[in-house]
Amino acid sequence: xxTGKRQDLRSREWFDTPELYxxxxxxxxxxLGLDPSVYRDRPLIGICNTWSELTHCNAHLRTLAxxxxxxxxxxxxxxxEFPVISLGEFNMRPTSMLFRNLLSMDVExxxxxxxxxxxxxLGGCDKTTPGLLMGAVSADLPAIxxxxxxxxxxxxxxxxxxxxxxxxxxxxxxRAGRIDPEDWQDLQGAMIRSPGHCxxxxxxxxxxxxxxxxxxxxxxxxxxxxADSRRTRLAHRAGRQIVRLVELDxxxxxxxxxxxxxxxxxxxxxxxxxxxxxxxxxxxAGRTNIPLSLKRFxxxxxxxxxxxxxxxxxxxxxxxxxYAGGAPALLGEIASLLDPDQPTVTGRSLGxxxxxxxxxxxxxxxxxxxxLEASGGLAVLHGSLAPDGCIIKHSAAxxxxxxxxxxxxxxxxxxxxxxxIDDPDLDVGPEDVLxxxxxxxxxxxxxxxxxxxxxxxxxxxxGVQDMVRISDSRISGTARGTVVVHVCPESEAGGPLAAxxxxxxxxxxxxxxxxxxxVEPREIERRLERVRSxxxxxxxxxxxxxxxxxxxxxxxxxxxxxxxx
Numbered sequence: 001x002x003t004g005k006r007q008d009l010r011s012r013e014w015f016d017t018p019e020l021y022x023x024x025x026x027x028x029x030x031x032l033g034l035d036p037s038v039y040r041d042r043p044l045i046g047i048c049n050t051w052s053e054l055t056h057c058n059a060h061l062r063t064l065a066x067x068x069x070x071x072x073x074x075x076x077x078x079x080x081e082f083p084v085i086s087l088g089e090f091n092m093r094p095t096s097m098l099f100r101n102l103l104s105m106d107v108e109x110x111x112x113x114x115x116x117x118x119x120x121x122l123g124g125c126d127k128t129t130p131g132l133l134m135g136a137v138s139a140d141l142p143a144i145x146x147x148x149x150x151x152x153x154x155x156x157x158x159x160x161x162x163x164x165x166x167x168x169x170x171x172x173x174x175r176a177g178r179i180d181p182e183d184w185q186d187l188q189g190a191m192i193r194s195p196g197h198c199x200x201x202x203x204x205x206x207x208x209x210x211x212x213x214x215x216x217x218x219x220x221x222x223x224x225x226x227a228d229s230r231r232t233r234l235a236h237r238a239g240r241q242i243v244r245l246v247e248l249d250x251x252x253x254x255x256x257x258x259x260x261x262x263x264x265x266x267x268x269x270x271x272x273x274x275x276x277x278x279x280x281x282x283x284x285a286g287r288t289n290i291p292l293s294l295k296r297f298x299x300x301x302x303x304x305x306x307x308x309x310x311x312x313x314x315x316x317x318x319x320x321x322x323y324a325g326g327a328p329a330l331l332g333e334i335a336s337l338l339d340p341d342q343p344t345v346t347g348r349s350l351g352x353x354x355x356x357x358x359x360x361x362x363x364x365x366x367x368x369x370x371x372l373e374a375s376g377g378l379a380v381l382h383g384s385l386a387p388d389g390c391i392i393k394h395s396a397a398x399x400x401x402x403x404x405x406x407x408x409x410x411x412x413x414x415x416x417x418x419x420x421i422d423d424p425d426l427d428v429g430p431e432d433v434l435x436x437x438x439x440x441x442x443x444x445x446x447x448x449x450x451x452x453x454x455x456x457x458x459x460x461x462x463g464v465q466d467m468v469r470i471s472d473s474r475i476s477g478t479a480r481g482t483v484v485v486h487v488c489p490e491s492e493a494g495g496p497l498a499a500x501x502x503x504x505x506x507x508x509x510x511x512x513x514x515x516x517x518x519v520e521p522r523e524i525e526r527r528l529e530r531v532r533s534x535x536x537x538x539x540x541x542x543x544x545x546x547x548x549x550x551x552x553x554x555x556x557x558x559x560x561x562x563x564x565x
Contacts, residue, residue, distance in 0.1 A: 009246075010141070011044040014115035025115070038078060043117035043246040045077045045239070048107055048136075050128040052086030057125035057204065060195035060226055061148055064235040068120050068146065071239020077118075077246070079239065082110060087127040089449075089476075097474065098446025100127040100134075100283075101550070101559050102542055107135025116141060118246040120238050124148030124196065124226075126203040126477070130280035133216065137252045137287040138562065142245035144238045144345045145217040147208040149226035150199040150318035156190040162200035163191050165312040165478045168452070175422075176460040196226025199318040201310040202477035206273035207280060212327040213267040215255045215344030219353050223318055223326035245345060258290050259339035263350065265297055267327075269304040269376025270334050272313035272395045274477025275485055278378065279447075283556030286563040294380045294389040294554050298513065301376030306395055307333055307366040312480040313377055313395040316364045324361035332357035333367060381484065383516040384524070385470070385496050385506065388488040388554045394510050396480035398466040402510040404482075405518075406433040406468060410502045413438035414450050422457040430464045433506045437497045439473030440490025441550045441557045445543070451475040451485040468508055470515070472497055472553075484508065484515060486553040491531075493552060499527035 015022050029039055047068050051061035065081050072079035084106040087096035111119055119139075121132040124147045136143040154161040170187055173179045197204035211217035218238055224230040245251075261281065268277050278297055285292035308330060310316050321330075331338065332354050340351025359365045366372055377395030382388075394402055409432050411417040417436055420426060428434075434453045441447045450473040455464055469483045472490035489495030496517055500506070505518040517524065539547050549559040 009041070009043055009117050011115035011117050034078070043077045043243055044115055045072045045079050045242055045246070046111060046114065046116040046119040047079055047081040047122065048110065048119050048132065049081055049083055049122045050086040050124070050132065051083070051122070052088065054091050055086040055088030055125050055128070056090070056192070056195065057088065057197040058086055058123065058128060058148055061122045061124065064122055064146060064148065064232060067232045067235035068122070068239040071236040072243060075240040075243035077243040080116070082114070084110060087125060087131065089126050094444055095446040095448035096125075096127045097448065097557070098444070098546065100131045101546070101562065103128065103131030104134035104138070104562065107132055108138045111136065111139035111141055118142035118242045120242050121145045122148070124204060126197070126207070126276065129204065129207040129211070130283060133211070133284050134287050134558070137256070137284055140251050140253050142242060142249065142251045143216070144242050144245065145211045145221065146235050146238045147204070147211070147217070147221055149196050149224050149228065149231045150205055151192055151196040152194040152225055152227055153199055153317050153319050154191050154193055156187055160317065161191065162311045162317045163198045163478065164476065165200045165480065167191060168479060172455065172460060175454070175457055194225070194227045198478055200312055200478045201271055201273055201308065201318070203274040203276040205318055206268065206271065206277045206477055209271055209273070209327045209330070210264045210267055210277060210281070213264040213331060214260050215342055215350060216252070218345060219328045220326055223322035225319055225322060228322070241345065244347060248347060250343070250345070250347065253288070255343050255345065256288055256290060257342065260342045261285055261290060261292055262296070262300060263338045263342060265300045266304045266334060266337050267331065269301050269378060270306060270330060271308040272306045272310065272372070272377035275378060275391045275393050276474055276477055278391055279474070279486065279553055279556050282554070283558040286556050286558050289564050297378065298380035301378060304334065304337060304376045305368060305371035306373040306375070306377045307368070307371050309364055309366060309372055312478055313393070314372060320361065320364045324364040325357060325359050328354060328357035329359040330365050333359060333365060379510055379513060381510065381513050381515045383514045384521070385500070385515045385517040386487045387496065388552065390484050390487040390515055392482070392484045392510060397482040401466060401468050401482040401508070403508070404433070404468050405505060405507045406431045408433050408435050408500050408502055408504045408506050410435045410437070410500050414448070417450070417453060421454050424458055426456055426458070428456050428459065430459055430467060432467065434467055434469045435497070435500055435506070436471035436473065437491035437500070439471050440492055441552060442547065443490055443492035444473065445546065447474050447553065447557060449474050449476045451483050452479045452481060470506065488552050488554045490552065494528055494531065496524055496528070498531045499524045501527075
């Protein structure tokens with residue numbers, strides 16, 4: 001394969017310089033065992049790796065990195081693997097979301113600072129993928145995303161289970177006394193069978209799928225299991241293809257447009273994807289000059305059917321999606337709604353990529369004439385309780401609760417929620433609305449996944465399976481229930497959520513796209529005057545930077561100084 005000419009390669013700027021450092025840089029490469037004939041006039045390709053043993057989803061990424069390297073060498077490039085921070089959902093406190101922007105800065109600065117002509121991004125766990133994309137879009141060198149793929153399907157006592165949708169289902173069963181602690185422990189050992197991210201259509205799976213729709217990942221990236229040899233072959237192809245992208249100078253600014261984001265948003269609705277994807281797409285778009293708002297998500301939801309029958313909104317799991325044809329098959333089904341002319345990292349348009357795509361299981365990937373739902377699985381609501389918007393995944397909610405009015409039961413923060421939700425003296429009924437505040441970008445801090453407020457144990461034992469729950473936090477993409485999240489502005493920023501009191505009436509009307517606190521506006525304003533003088537917590541280092549610069553959910557929770565001018 002023909003590679004870029006010497007004068008066209010960005011990396012040459014590091015070596016073709018009269019200062020001593022140009023000489024020592026080459027000496028260092030030779031110290032690695034690279035002869036000048038190996039690295040001269042060849043593109044230097046970074047392999048940006050979020051591997052970590054603390055992030056089980058990404059624990060196999062060093063194996064994928066080796067396959068990428070082989071592809072780079074074969075295509076005439078020189079690969080250099082480098083680490084960036086890894087964000088694991090399970091181990092990081094209070095939430096990995098607090099550090100997504102830090103990862104993006106790590107990625108951007110590592111790319112900018114080093115003699116690289118292109119980069120392959122290796123991620124998988126929920127926040128690693130958007131952090132990689134945000135950093136790479138800001139650095140704007142040719143880039144391809146390769147995710148680690150989903151775990152293998154879990155099997156337990158004759159059932160196929162998905163993490164962590166079924167983790168949550170059985171936790172409810174445990175709290176209700178319908179399974180015992182021995183069952184719970186046995187399930188723990190069966191749930192995660194292999195490396196990889198959750199095998200439901202959670203946040204990781206959603207973002208891997210959207211990356212294909214955006215044109216930033218190769219076809220097939222979304223669904224091949226982590227343990228499948230096709231995943232390693234895809235990594236090898238990415239290594240070869242990134243060298244070609246350098247030759248073509250095909251970087252994110254030439255790939256991303258309003259049309260590509262529309263394609264991603266329609267895909268999000270068609271797959272019944274994670275609510276978190278809205279925050280992350282807003283953040284990625286914010287690194288470009290492409291305007292994107294919550295309004296666009298709701299506009300496209302109205303005319304995009306939900307076709308993918310995957311948990312938590314459906315029946316199947318990511319292996320089934322892969323065997324049915326993966327993202328290419330899904331995109332092929334909604335092709336009439338997409339902009340086919342958008343360029344992609346294949347060097348071809350999205351429409352060209354989809355030629356020959358086939359749907360091998362119309363039960364998993366429905367056709368347009370028999371959708372799961374006529375419109376997208378997510379909705380954006382506004383109203384007196386959420387002036388700047390909030391989100392509900394109505395495809396995973398109880399239909400009867402999508403129009404509901406009830407009495408607010410308010411918890412000031414997550415600690416109070418955990419302390420009080422199972423108190424037998426808690427005055428709560430199934431028609432009430434559980435409200436959590438103090439859990440947004442500032443309040444969490446980091447907007448943790450606390451939005452799936454537990455059903456009080458006293459109600460679980462009466463057979464209550466769902467309630468309306470509202471917060472300024474997030475929920476896992478694997479969660480289901482009638483849960484309103486991302487209430488904006490958050491309570492800590494002086495939003496109306498801070499004014500809600502136990503006993504107030506709240507009205508949810510998803511078809512009308514409304515969420516309202518049924519309290520007089522003057523009274524809401526009076527109450528808010530008492531909370532706007534809150535002092536933010538003392539912080540140092542990165543957390544201080546975070547508190548001073550993080551934006552609200554409707555702007556992707558990015559830092560103000562990282563957004564495009």
